[in-house]
Amino acid sequence: MKKTTTKIVIGLEKPIKVIHFSDTHLTRADGRDDDRKIELAKKRRSGPFPDNELIFKETLEMAAQGYDAVLHTGDLIDFVSYANLEAAREFAETTDCFFAAGNHEFSLYVGEAKEDAAYRAQSLDRVQAAFGNDIRFDSRIIGGVNFVAIDNSYYLFEEFQLEGLEREAAKGFPIVILVHNPIYEETLYEHRMSQGECAYLVAVPEEKMQSYPAYRRDQQRADAITLETVEYIKTEPMIKAILAGHIHCDFDGELRDGLPQLIVGKKSAREIIIE
Ligand SMILES: [Fe+2]
16 A cells, blocks of 8 residues: 655644545455345456455555544445445444545445435435544544535535535635545646546536536536535635545645645555644
């Protein structure tokens, strides 16, 4: 597992050191689940995630190295199963991880259905019970930094999340946001489009989605609250950085001058020194 180190300067009296993980995609399933889930586990493990158990082991080891905070931006599990949720509980308990949900946290079977609020509701309570913080919106102040986790993993922010973020800003601490899905910015968009049929980013301008397959355009189109939230994130001076995952590779960008958006890949850990 690769480890990089990044520094963010926001004017803390005493620096803190945190570690950021994302997209572990655990693929455990056993006899407590049905045969379809066990088949899915085999397929996903022999397909896109052959080394996720090794990465999870290294993640637990790295998380134990005395960081001020352990942060994870979602897709810890690839799909809902008894064994995956047990692993999530173990991870949350042993690392005291502060967590933002990814889209896969609520996948009953991968890619089986349109993923929306109704789909998420089928597993939300069961998934939430495995984690130590509210995985759809929560905050935790550590060393003078207010870490705010927001689930935007269906490419949307919601009204309660924008209102919550505004309340967090009013607390007067510098904010670092954790989201699963990165927010659109030009350089990242160009990078993504050089690699595939769409960018998998939040709030991509409509004209920049013209070449997307129609179902991807529908999946990734922002609504009014999402656009309002993105604008708020870009302009609220208390917001100092965004940490994200979802695209499975490292990327260092900026939503605007001086507002870094740091993405960590599925085989990476990013140590962040905040000072
Ligand atoms: Fe992922």
